[in-house]
Amino acid sequence: MNTFITGKVVTLGNNVDTDQIYPGRYLDIVNHREIGKHCLEGVDPAIVQNFTPGDIIAAGTNFGCGSSREHAVIALLNMGAAAVLAESFARIFFRNAVNLGLPLLVCKGISKKVENGQRIELDVKVGTVKVESTGEVIACEKIGDYAMDILNAGGIKPLIRKKMENRR
Amino acid sequence: MHAIQKILAKACGQSSVKTGEIIMAKIDFAEVNDLYPQTIYSFREMLGQRVWDKDRVAFVFDHYAPAPTIKAAQIHKEMREFVKENQLTYHFDTNAGVCHQVMPEAGLIYPGMIIAATDSHTTTHGAFGALGTGVGATDMATIMISGELWLRVPEIVEIQINGKAPQHVMPKDVILSILGSIKADGAVYKAISFTGSYVDQLDVSGRMVICNMAVEMGAKTAYMQPNDKVLEYVASRAVRQYEIQYTDDDYSYSESHIFDISNLSPQVAFPHSVDNVRSIETAGKIKVDQCLIGTCTGGRIQDIAAAAEILKGKKIAAEVRLLVVPASSEVLKECVRKGYLQELAEAGATFATPGCGPCLGAHEGILAPGEVCVTASNRNFPGRMGSTEACLYLASPATVAASALTGYLTDPGTF
Ligand code: SF4
16 A cells, blocks of 8 residues: 555545445445445535545544444545545444555544645655645554554455465 | 453453453354345455354344345345355344344353444443444454454443433433433443443343444443343353353443433434434424334334333324334244234334334335434434435334324323
């Protein structure tokens, strides 16, 4: 995984739950591209329409709360989200994102420090966000080593696949 | 150490564990529901061939029971094939019920175990002194391959609940009032240990309601020390020997929240957040279109009995739909035996197959824009039960039943 990511910010509020990220009525869709088309529809269907692949989500507290649906992460990845920043994440969402290789950072104060449309640079490994226009650097929480290893491998699938191949 | 830490230590073969430590835990049981064919896809992508133990993995069809769409039917079909291929001992098809109810009924939940399932409400099993935690599809696929899961040893928060509940105040009211005070992100990543005199005497069903909603505070897991009622329940059902873990007397919690519920009144979570909680007296006049009794939170025999008691011999209001979905086939059969179905049908209720029903907005009672539903379920996020412009009020089954009678959000104490 590239640990340096630059992109345009798309801001969201607090407690954006998995039903808003990926509404339950679409849960029987299995095609990942199709899943991506409904991303964040529960917040506003315009988000996915205006989203440019490579954009970065910046949300408030408790992002991804609610159900354990991995579809939420699959939807974000397939909409083209390069990373997600939030004041805090719900636990299962955090695990799912790491497992599927979606970079994410816990970043206190982020929702007040960046604005919709601003360009930012992330250093996922060190845990910083730089606002391009002002040069301000915001310190985030560092991802734990274990999770970072999984992210670096591009998610848990390549890791386990390698293990399985070695076993043969 | 806390009982939760002892369970985790045992699962990773250590004598102790520290908060924050990452461990590789052996999972006692893994359960997959029908929202998650992705589990099978991830399993195959990771070159999985056979599940690690065919007696320790169950598939449960509950969210789409019976299949509402061709796509859902296809998902069931693929999952049935996987069950067959792997010769799984436990498979609960569309005639079983909601996973969190079916699993304990089948004796697959017992004290001291770790159960991982592809559903956030797996915290429910803390009611039995088990460590239940929700995982996503890919996490589940790694468990199905290896029997193990990496876990961070969580901080443990105590929620002490004391006192005796007034009449018409149900466990749902208790947990809603706690949610209103601790808030939806009050225990993110943490484990909640429920203690206190109220919990000590609480029946299995009530314990399940409270642990079920622990996840609405962000908790990784919930725990209650098993009491006699739990031990009696598991004695006749548990499929394996078990070891109960106990918290050491000198254990000190990172935080404690203490509640007394002796004067609590029925509670309601207003749209669109589980922690937007008010007492029924301050709810105001709210007209309802649909009333739902069911789900893994409010569809047990005690819940349906509470509703039948209020509705027996009466008729629901003219413009209201009352939907009753027993949590499992075992619950349904008991409702038949006790006559509740007859009483509720005469009152004007509609019934759906044991399972999740409309809880997650897939089928069987979806809401139109502008509609209002008072529900015994656990989530009222926008769009949860259909339209994002519908409003969901979370309440106890008694409050739901009382509201069905009047057509307005109503205190069950009125009847
Ligand atoms: S009843 Fe509702 S909350 Fe419970 S498992 Fe089913 S969809 Fe989830």
